[in-house]
Amino acid sequence: MAEEFPVVGLDSAAREAVELLAVRRLPGLIVVGAKGEPHSVLPASQVVRFLVPSYVQDDPSLARVIDESLADQVADKLANVTVRRLLPSEPVELPVVNHDDTVLEVAAIMARLRCPLVAVLKDKKIIGAITASRLLELVVTPH
Template sequence: MEMAEECPVVELDSNALDAVRMLAARRLPGIVVTDRAGCPQSILPASHVVRLLVPSYVRDDPSPAGVLDESMADRVADKLGGKTVRTLLPEKPSELPRVQADDTIVEVAAIMARLRCPLVAVMEDKRLLGVISASRLLELALSPH
């Protein structure tokens, strides 16, 4: 599939801090999370990890955000120390955003929109071929046919 791009993956039991560092260093919209056999289990969106920067009481009421110390962001490493990627995922597993290698741009966009995920896994049978990011999808949708 010409839409699919390579993307690093992490296992459920990988070090959470290492995974978040990879997201940041490569400026990824998300990362595919696999089991030990390499079968995709979930997508960890970078936007979900960003929520770790903000205490829950500020997410509920953003008015105190302007008076909080910027060192809050420095504590992300402390929050992730010793944790696994599994602990960053929602307790209730959501549907894995996945498409088939022969799906169309519209089919991919429909999955992204329905699941509100910036990244989908491209599968062929049970094998991960790559990913499609929202920015890649937009690039393809805007290119002349």
């Protein structure tokens, strides 16, 4: 089930991480600590949350009246920012599964954590990831 998947470090440049999300159309990225251990998953939705000003999140109708040139500057928020800053301030449970977990076990973790991907571990090392779309593909494909 696991597929190769890019990882980024906590201190990686946020702009590069976001470009990786955008270019590869990923649902998120696996974030690792200094020793390469899994730290968290950065969902693309969390990046969007970081980029959209809080006053617009509180009142989405304001988005309609904001000039497009101001909207173009949203990406400038990523300058000199690390991946660490994009992560939620509250620690969340790490979305990881073992390499031999079943489809249902993986689905249960994704559903409980509302996470679009999980890191797959073997002997405490990341060997890949399973995305929600990959999981759904496995579920609907006849065996």
